[in-house]
Amino acid sequence: MDYPIKGFLETSFSDWPGKMASVLFLPSCNFRCRYCHNHELVLRPEKYPNFPWEVILAGLQKRKGWVDGVCLTGGEPTLHPWLPRLIRELRAAGDLTINGEPLSIKLDTNGSNPEALEELIDEGLVDYVAMDLKAPLQADRYSAITGISLGVEEMARIQSSIQILLCGKVDYEFRTTLAPALLGEEEIYALARRVRGTPRYNLQNLNPRDTLDGSLRESAPFEPGALRRMQKKVDEIIKDEVKVKAKVKVKAKAKDEVKRIEVFS
């Protein structure tokens, strides 16, 4: 079956951390992020012809043994009701991996469709999820960056997706694009505190080239040194949760010991 896949990159080192992946670009998005680079795919997907499914399968077969998996990106992949079917087909094609195992799948999402996310995870259709955190989790801040009007209900959906990932049923990361004109440093740390305990929260610098909002094309991204400093602080914040959990465990163990001493004394 043909899917409206608008782009196919046979190999990429940058779309799945630590892996070589093929990338499928799916059309359309419900957000209009001001820094979006894929805005043609978001606003005018009909401009691009569909990649024939056989071409994609042939490309993946050619890369068999070289790529570790397929990254599904967009646009917003979870908008499409046919996404699970596409993944099932990819995973059922036994000739795409050397050992005949199902192909590994990474999903990029903006987190606006928690039901689709949960279904994919529960059915074991995704091996890794990267979810964008666009802004502090307040409707006005999220709306300002995503370029659409979000209310309490939509924010609750983003929060649900965060919770689904924090449950840890699948390997995942959160990530935030840093546009100095749009997001304050303290806001980033507040977001990191919100997802404490996540194994990864990656900051990515603004690329001002060809952004959806033309006014951002003139703005300067963070200096590399500032980005490294912020990432370090974010890493410390998210790891704090592990320390807190460890402390609670030690305290609970100590309490148990005291109880046992009381019982035997």
Ligand code: SF4
């Ligand atoms: S979520 Fe934002 S950045 Fe991602 S594709 Fe949609 S508009 Fe672009």
